[in-house]
Every structure is written in C-alpha cells, then in structure tokens.
Amino acid sequence: MSGARKVASATAAPAGPVSLPGLSGAWRRRGRAIGLGLLYPLPFLLILLAWVLAKDLFGLSDDVLVTPAAVITSAGELVDFGTLPGDVSLSLKRLAIGSLLAAAIGVPIGLALGFSRYGAMMFDPFLRFFQAVSGIAILPLLLVWFGFSEATLQLVILYTALVPIIFSTMTGVRTIPPIYSQAIETMGGNRLRLVRDVYVPGALASIVVGVRLGIGYGWRALIAGEMLIGAGGLGFMIFDARRFHVIGQILAGMILIGVLYLIIDRLILKPLEDVTVRRWGLQRV
C-alpha cells in the first residue's frame, strides 16, 4: 500500500510546477488536498452572494427574505427555545430506523431478484413503476390506513428508500461478469458460496449507490411527511414557522436539512465505499 503511494509521489514530484525545497511529498500532497477541498464551499458562497445581492438589489423586505445573519439569529433562537435539537434528533431517528429497515429488507430482495436474468427482467418495469409513485404520492393512502401516526412516517421512509435499494442491488448483481460465478463453480462452490464470495461483494458498489439514493429520497419524503403529520421533526418545524411568517426559521430549517444530509453521506456512506469498492479498484467514477 504505502509502497504504491511512494512510487506515485516519486513520479509525480518532478512533474510538479514548483518544487519547494524542504517540503516533503506527503506535505505537498496534503496541501494539494486542502486546496482541492476549498472547491467544495465555492458554489455555496456564490449562492450566498446572490442571496445578499438579491435582497439589496430588489430591496426585499424581511417579510420576503431575511439576511443570512438573521437566519443564524433565528437558528440560535430555536436552540434557545429548546425546540431545534429535539426536532433534529427526531427527524434523524426516523430516518435511521426507516433506512436501516429499507436496507435490511431491500438488499436481500435485490440480491434474490438479481440471481436470475428472468427475475430481473420481470421486475424491471414493476420497480420503475414504484419509483415513479413517490413516497408523498402514497402518503394519503397511509394516512387513511394508519392515521397521523409515527407508523405512517416510518412507512413513507421505508417505502421511498426501499425501491432504489432493491433496484440498484438487483442491477448490481446482474452486471457482475458471469465468469466470476463460473470460477467459483469450477472450484466446487455452492450457491451460498456464490452469494457470499461473488454476488454480495460484486454488487457492493451498486448496493452503496442504492443506499445513498434511498437515504436521500427517504430524507426528502420524511420532511414532506412531517409537514402533514404534525408530530414534530424538521419538516414540521419549517412548516409551522410559515404560519407566523418566520422566514428566518424556515431558511434555517432548509439549510439544516441539506447540511445534515451532507454529513450523513460523508460520515457514513463514503467511508464504507472507501474501505470496499475503492480498495478493490472497482470505483465507478
């Protein structure tokens, strides 16, 4: 591992535009990584700039759009009231339960469907159909069945996350070169071996993609669901703020929804990808 890295830096060093004496390759690489990392906030800064300019240029009142500073103040107020931490943890808890359930159910179903070419063919339009009927579209039905309850919210996330997870897992299994299974079979491997040694690791890149999508869609559906259910959570918080025209709170909630997703994605899903598919050289860029 480290050998490969050393080789890479040794060949990269002479090609570099400036060679700083006394600065080791490792430091230079770290500097470059930080430099590239600065690219990520740039689009956010641009939209922030547009926001400030728009408010100034069009002379928008605080009833329409508040300043970024006011949003921070609103968020601070919500923390002081003690409502925000509760809403955030409630939403995150719902998302965690719903996505874990969706992965626990969806991955095995996806694997099972992917085993057979005909299974995958048969369920392709079926899954696409349900991909189109979003979690929000089934919410009315769930409300009739389960009322304005926690169960309704959980089912919305579960349903929303389940479809992409099944679909992606199934496609992942189908795209594994058949030669890998053949190799296991000629070594005397049975079905269980195929699942363990070929299908699961071979489809892992797609499974991770499915889970990422599932959590993303589930998060969106949850926020929408919370607005209607009225039992707390970030969605309820921003919807409730609308009644009192508290633009600052609405924007604070919106920003938080996005930031929380980015954190989940970075903290949970990317590391998983790093220790598996990226290490195996299977990263699909």
Place this chain on the structure above:
Amino acid sequence: MATVTEQSAEPDRIGSVRRGAGIEVEGLTHHFVNEQTGESVHAVDGVDLAIEPGEFVTVVGPSGCGKSTLLKAIAGLIQPTEGQVTADGVVVRGPGRDRGVVFQDLAILPWRTVRRNIAHGLEIQKVPRAERDERTRYFVDLMGLTGFEDRYPHELSGGMKQRVAVARTWAADPEMILMDEPFAAVDAQTRITLQEELLRISTVSNNTLMFITHNVDEAVFLGDRVVVMSRRPGRIKTALEVPVPRAERTLETMAKPDLVAMTERVLHLVREEV
C-alpha cells in the same frame, strides 16, 4: 496430505495422490445463439477426443474454431447440443472441483487479495486453516508473488494476475486442469517464464491437462500431444505426439530439428484453416 508429505518435499504440495482421471469427449456438437448479434453459431461439430490420465494435451486452431466451447463442455459450464463428456469415467453434467479451469479472462476476484484468491479453492474445500496457509504460501513463492500477498488484483501487472489465476487453480489441486489461453494477454518475456513454470509444475505434479492456445510454439513446447482443430464448425483435424518427453524440454530443446519440424508442421496445419 500428511501421508503425501512424507514422500518428498516439493512435488507433493502440488499434486497429491493421483487418481488417474482421464477425459473422454464423444461426438460433441454444439450450437449456440450469439446474444449480441442474434446469429446462431455452430461452434463444434462431432468432436471425439480422449485425454489419458496425466497427459498434457494442447489444443490449437484458428480464432473462433470452438476451442473454448470444447473446454467449457468438459468443464461442465455448457450443456452440449449433442454428444457427451466423461471425466474420470463419470458423465459430466455440470462444473465440479475435479476439473479446475484457468479462464482466458482470468476470473480472479477483484475484492480478494492475492493470498485469498489463491486460497479460495482450499477455502471451498474446507481445508484446515494451517494447511491452507501453508499451501497458499507455497504457491505464492512458486509463482514469484512473494511480497504481493496482500495486494488486490487491480494493483498487479497483467503477468502477475495471470500467475494468481494459475496458482488458484493449482492450489485447489483438481485432477484435471483446463486452461483457456491463459497466457494470451501477457508480454512475450513473461509468457516464456510462465510457460517454463507451467512445464516444471506439470512434470512434478501428475494432473491431466488440457491447454488451449492459438500460439503454435506454445502448444508444441508444453504438450505431450498437440490437437489441431479445423475452422468453425470446429472438428479435430489431427493430433500429433511431441517427439521430446515433457520432462526433458527446455527452450534450448525447442531448437532440435525434430521439434522445429513438428512446429512447422503444426503451423502449416493451422494455416490451412485460416
């Protein structure tokens, strides 16, 4: 294994007790539909071939002559349209660990390290950990992969991947080993090394071997017998014994007049089919 190790140190880890497994192909005919083009392919037609226990047979023929189809039928990876294959006296109905395959596209698993790829067959056979590790280490050394045990395939050169694939099949110790152009994708220098290595291992082990290639020199250098196939639909055109015993062969012996003559003859036979 214990009884075997007593006999001598090196060869036994490669080939354990030989059960004398021969291969018999009778009236093999196969048609299949090419999924991309939708055209029906008549791959092989009425192939009869008997491979003696412990024999090393090389198969040459023009591209698309059904060499791989023949190998897959013996491996049990395809069900032939007509005819049957018998391995060690048993009719082949599917793949089995008695017939190991080194695939043309290697088929080593990208998510397993070199060590775990080589140990895979032993793992499937539930060989105890200690013995598995020992055999794996032996093949890692034999194939010159020392120091690369914990690398993943994408970190290896083409020649090294090839060696991992060969080692994986050899470590599993099947009675019959079927190799489908395993050295086709490596550079000339590595290819020679691998050929010499294969020749050496095959003389100390006692496996029955079938080796497919389109390289005539390779076929003559490695085989006890060279089988020449016709162009599609593939038939056995002829089979020729190689005049120098396998154990005595080196790159130098290839310059001997009778081997040169044989190589030219096989080359001529293959050229007639292109």
